[in-house]
Amino acid sequence: MEGFTGILLILLSSILVNNFVLSRILGICPFLGVSKRVETAVGMGFAVTFVMALASVICWIVQKAILDPLNIGYMQTIAFILVIAALVQLVEMALQKMVPSLYQALGIYLPLITTNCAVLGVAILNIDEGYNLIQTLVNGIGGALGFMLAIVLFAGIRERLELARIPEPLKDFPIALISAGLMSLAFLGFQGIV
Amino acid sequence: MLDAILWPLIALGGIGLVLGLGLAIASKIFEVKVDPKVEQVRELLPGANCGGCGFPGCDGFAKAVAAGEREAGACVALSCDNLAAIGALLGVDTTPSEPKVARVRCHGDSENCISKYTYTGIHDCRAAAMLAGGPSACAFGCVGLLTCGKACPFGAIYLSDKGIAAVDESLCTGCGRCEAICPKHVITVMPKSRRVFVACRTNEKGKAAAAICKAGCIACGLCAKKCPEGAITMKDNLPVIDYEKCTGCGVCVSVCPKGSIAINDEKNVNICAG
Numbered sequence: 001m002e003g004f005t006g007i008l009l010i011l012l013s014s015i016l017v018n019n020f021v022l023s024r025i026l027g028i029c030p031f032l033g034v035s036k037r038v039e040t041a042v043g044m045g046f047a048v049t050f051v052m053a054l055a056s057v058i059c060w061i062v063q064k065a066i067l068d069p070l071n072i073g074y075m076q077t078i079a080f081i082l083v084i085a086a087l088v089q090l091v092e093m094a095l096q097k098m099v100p101s102l103y104q105a106l107g108i109y110l111p112l113i114t115t116n117c118a119v120l121g122v123a124i125l126n127i128d129e130g131y132n133l134i135q136t137l138v139n140g141i142g143g144a145l146g147f148m149l150a151i152v153l154f155a156g157i158r159e160r161l162e163l164a165r166i167p168e169p170l171k172d173f174p175i176a177l178i179s180a181g182l183m184s185l186a187f188l189g190f191q192g193i194v
Numbered sequence: 195m196l197d198a199i200l201w202p203l204i205a206l207g208g209i210g211l212v213l214g215l216g217l218a219i220a221s222k223i224f225e226v227k228v229d230p231k232v233e234q235v236r237e238l239l240p241g242a243n244c245g246g247c248g249f250p251g252c253d254g255f256a257k258a259v260a261a262g263e264r265e266a267g268a269c270v271a272l273s274c275d276n277l278a279a280i281g282a283l284l285g286v287d288t289t290p291s292e293p294k295v296a297r298v299r300c301h302g303d304s305e306n307c308i309s310k311y312t313y314t315g316i317h318d319c320r321a322a323a324m325l326a327g328g329p330s331a332c333a334f335g336c337v338g339l340l341t342c343g344k345a346c347p348f349g350a351i352y353l354s355d356k357g358i359a360a361v362d363e364s365l366c367t368g369c370g371r372c373e374a375i376c377p378k379h380v381i382t383v384m385p386k387s388r389r390v391f392v393a394c395r396t397n398e399k400g401k402a403a404a405a406i407c408k409a410g411c412i413a414c415g416l417c418a419k420k421c422p423e424g425a426i427t428m429k430d431n432l433p434v435i436d437y438e439k440c441t442g443c444g445v446c447v448s449v450c451p452k453g454s455i456a457i458n459d460e461k462n463v464n465i466c467a468g
Contacts, residue, residue, distance in 0.1 A: 062209060066208075066209065070205055072205060075206060079205070079206060082210055086216065090220050093220055093224040094220075096224065096226050097225075163317075164316065165316065
């Protein structure tokens with residue numbers, strides 16, 4: 001599992017097989033919260049991609065350069081959350097300045113990327129799997145692309161659901177949860193590829 | 195023992211310090227100047243983002259109001275107190291806009307209007323209207339799938355027990371979302387003070403209209419003849435009321451053989467939405 005093939009496998013695995021949202025069931029909050037429109041879902045996807053890729057690299061460096069030499073690996077969670085929170089702040093500021101419309105569309109879900117467990121999940125999994133820096137970066141980007149794939153597909157489904165005739169008790173959120181479950185089942189089909 | 199506390203403290207403190215400094219620098223680079231008044235005005239607005247003011251949301255409207263480009267009274271859902279508060283905040287006179295309300299200009303419910311076919315497609319008037327003009331025999335009337343109600347940000351539109359859209363005027367703010375979304379243009383936003391309005395939109399001639407709907411205008415012209423102010427003229431088989439002349443006496447309503455002209459008897463119309 002070395003070299004280019006290994007990296008390709010990590011990418012494929014994090015996008016499809018071990019999709020963070022649909023297989024690992026991480027990062028459900030923005031998945032359900034920002035998936036009403038495809039455009040905002042794409043925006044959220046890009047914000048998460050940026051945070052996830054950067055967070056996995058910086059967290060890996062923090063782990064290898066600070067936590068491991070000092071033997072304080074048990075501080076991993078706190079240190080990683082610190083890094084992620086700062087990154088989200090940075091993304092928020094940059095978005096507010098550069099793409100105000102997207103900033104408004106994402107609303108409360110933008111600062112909530114901080115508590116998006118998919119971001120912390122990918123950072124911790126990178127360490128657990130013993131990846132090197134490049135593998136870490138690929139896994140982070142792959143995980144984020146998987147998140148984007150899931151949220152954009154789901155947003156498309158939800159846009160269709162708005163026009164569908166749904167029994168009263170299942171309207172809006174219940175049917176969204178059911179669709180998410182069905183999507184997760186569909187992604188189960190990728191199991192065993194890698 | 196001391197090491198076990200000291201090193202984590204230094205490490206985490208160090209990471210925090212570096213990140214904090216980085217953010218401080220970034221906040222200078224990405225600084226966005228916000229007028230504090232915008233925020234205050236925004237707090238006083240209803241926050242329904244209905245779009246009745248012409249802006250996509252309350253945020254955009256708040257910006258325009260704070261900048262003095264628009265009057266706060268242009269917000270259709272603003273209560274009297276908050277309007278006065280915004281006036282005081284910005285130091286300007288606020289005159290409330292004429293309150294508006296959405297009214298359903300159709301009486302073609304299931305008892306009055308016959309049905310052309312049974313529709314079982316997508317539960318949306320816009321989709322139904324594409325299928326041979328909708329399930330109702332009248333090509334001009336309410337489809338009755340309540341797309342307007344789904345669009346209403348204030349929950350003011352409901353389906354009457356006879357299957358036609360109806361407006362709860364106490365909740366309606368006149369934002370016009372329903373008017374924009376109705377494929378039949380059955381809903382019209384009009385000043386709340388208008389006492390009478392024509393509640394039929396058919397352009398069919400008398401006989402054809404009568405065959406379809408019991409409440410449809412047959413273009414007999416009786417209302418135009420009997421109006422003491424001469425405010426009603428007939429155009430395209432429908433009466434048109436000139437509200438400059440109309441006094442709201444209600445004669446047209448009482449002479450109409452079909453009940454196609456609606457009267458609204460709500461007293462004490464409040465100027466503000468609140």
